[in-house]
Amino acid sequence: MYDCIVVGSGPSGGSASYHLAKRGRSVLLLEKESLPRHKPCSGGVSPIVQEWFDFDFSPAVSLKINKICYTWQMGDPEIIALEAKEPVWMVRRDIFDHYLVQQAQKLGVELRDRTSVLGIEWKSDRWLVKTEHDIFEAKYVIAADGAKGSMAKWLGFKERKRRMGVALEAEALHSSLDLDTIYFDFGSVQNGYIWNCPKADGYSIGAGTFIGGEKQNLKELGADYAQKYGIDITSIKQFDHPICPWDGNQPLHTQNALLTGESACMVDPFTAEGIRPSLLTGMLAGQAIDEAIAGNIDALKQYTLKVQEEWGEDMVWAKRIANIFYRIPSFGYKMGVKRPSASQRMGKILCGEMRYRDVAGAAVKRLTKGLIGMN
Ligand SMILES: Cc1cc2nc3c(=O)[nH]c(=O)nc-3n(C[C@H](O)[C@H](O)[C@H](O)COP(=O)(O)OP(=O)(O)OC[C@H]3O[C@@H](n4cnc5c(N)ncnc54)[C@H](O)[C@@H]3O)c2cc1C
Known part of the structure; x- marks a missing residue:
């Protein structure tokens, strides 16, 4: 029997696994895709996340940017040079997420990719986690299965509010855009915006809506945006993916189980930033389960409160501004x-x-x- 089974190997699952293993707990990490896996995302990451890990993320960072260019319907630009100590990271999610999982594996985390969790069942003192070929057992489970996952529903949490996002990935670099700048365009997408996060080898363009507006053709708007900047749209791959924006504080714990990352609706409803809160909640979940195993009967409840204090309190404001x-x-x-x-x-x-x-x-x-x- 494992101390904990983590379902999903994105930033929240990778972070939870890493922090549990760091504390000497046995962890099985289950991922339905084959790693490294692609995640539709623009890959902008707040550099503050480095503080939560004792290894260096640099090998998994494609670019660092220190300027932001805002536009209104592609015009009226406002360019600001960031006065921050550390520039914003641009990452390719297949590389970044896999790198984190590899660090967790080095600490002893057992990874099974191409292994989809089909259901879970609480049996007297443990969770049974069912996959196609096996039933695994653990004292605790962590739901880290993202916006499309079913773990939150299986654990009895209310249905998530999902918004739509698209990611367009261009591999070519011929364009009028600078590589040291992150781009945000407002006014072209209703109730949301288009953003462009350059990478060393291309561009990741994303569009999302945050308070309705799902009927728009985001892929078309994104492609139009790319073309206006001279990006060769024949090189573009398009993906759509739901986003679960933060929608009020809610319990994130239940019987020997925690929700993390997007399964816990952690995405900033103003900016769509989801990687930082996924890494944060993964870390806090790992710490909480370690404490629970050590005998703290309130550790899971404290996890919910800690997430509210460290992220939810800010999201209350992000949502007000977004509205x-x-x-x-x-x-x-x-x-x-x-x-x-x-x-x-x-x-x-x-x-x-x-x-x-x-x-x-x-x-x-x-x-x-x-x-x-x-x-
Ligand atoms: C278009 C778009 C652009 C975005 N851009 C940014 C950005 O620039 N910066 C930012 O910070 N955030 C961005 N986000 C948000 C960010 O991508 C997510 O918030 C983040 O990936 C959530 O991490 P996670 O670990 O919770 O889930 P995920 O990264 O979604 O990982 C969940 C994992 O669980 C696996 N899984 C699901 N079900 C099962 C199952 N039954 N069994 C086993 N495995 C399972 C999945 O295969 C997946 O690998 C963007 C999102 C979208 C849609």
């Missing part, structure tokens, strides 16, 4: 993006050097005041 910003984005662009101090703060939030809670109260007040002034 105002994406409803009248032209106004949000003028009041938020076109103000250099506001853009600089947003850059610091992305880099993990500032938190929404430190600045968002004033931002929401300003946006609301401006909105009232418009009526």
